[in-house]
Amino acid sequence: MNLLDYRPGTSPVHRAPLWTKYLVVLVLSAVLVFWRQPVVIAVILAAVFALYWVAGLPREFLAPWRRGWPLLVFAGLARWISAVWGAAAVPPAEALGPAAVVVAAIFGALAAARLLVVTTPGTELLDGMERFFGALRPIGVHPQSAALAVNVMIRSIPWVGAAVRHNGEALASRGLRRGPVRLMGPVLVAAVGHARATGEALAARGLPDDGEETHAGRETHAG
Template identity: 40%
Template sequence: MRGHGQLLGLYVPGHSLLHRTPLALKALLCVGASTPVVLIRQPITTAAGLVLFLLLMTVGARLPLRKVLGALVPALPVLALLALYSWFTRGPEAAFVVPGGIAVCMLAARLLTVTTPGQELLDGLVRLVRPLRRLGADPERFALALSIMVRSIPYLVGSLSDLRDAAKARGLQRSPRAVVVPVVVNAVAYAQATGQALAARGLGEHTDARDMHGENMDGEDSTDADGRDGA
């Protein structure tokens, strides 16, 4: 069974400038710098975006260039096909701008995940939800759901590959149904057991934490999210 470490494992530990930059600032930078590239779609902005993020990754985050480019490898077939298609339909400029824009966004997103521990990213996501509280969102429960999800993935991947092997052993590898039905049934039973355990611990119930602790619990939350250094 795979540990969750692998799942949150894009993070490369380090002490570079970008590792130390707060997540919110990094996120703003990445979105702010990649959006114009996608919207404008001129060779000059695309090239500038590529250079900017390659510099940020190699100099700002002190990552080896090989590793930076390696992140693009899985997307290469798609990017190459897009380039070919754009060349034939709209000429060489489009062949650079369309896949180039996607590459910029990939680098930008990679920058965040490589320099920020996974748990911190999730905490950041929870903070992003916090302003939605007025619309009925509940950041506490959202955070709890995220945690349960992250911790359930290795369990389910494990049971999926176990059952894949079992199906193969019985010559049923061509029957996804033989594999997926038990996985889903297990997942439901597992979710119900987890739900019971949550209820038993007084977690995840809909009434918000306020009436339980006498006062606003979300107010102190920011200290919590900042206090974590990620697992």
């Protein structure tokens, strides 16, 4: 099972330490979330694209949109609806700007996170996450399981977007109108099936069971 989409390379972005990449992604994402101004978002998007260019992967910049555009459109639509029918009651035309800003901000955060994934080997990502989650072991966190969970989550975002697109195409082929209500059921069923298949695949590859590991640890400690 391929969890990640690593693109080998020798660029400065590829060679950068893992902690530096995480820090850049964290800072860029925080700015996009908490400072949602059009000019700021435009600058951040330009900076992220420049990093893709330095990494020799400019075509990968739009991958989050190609794979997850239904989710991005849904987020923008939700923001537009909340502005039009919310307490402020903004006119529909004026609500388009804030909605576009939300879509651009989410896209920028996803693009920054994807740059980390495509320029870092999967084993290095997992090792780095395991070291981070290792500090949380005293409170019951299993480092390997937590690291795998984060990586599966990253990989699942474009998968959900693809599921929405495929189900929309299936509805259109039957002459049915594509709407949130008709899409929600099949996508949820597919997502549950994908989650079960992913869990079974991880278990088949020796993913530790927290309960068994804890029990074994207690027996060892008691002995």
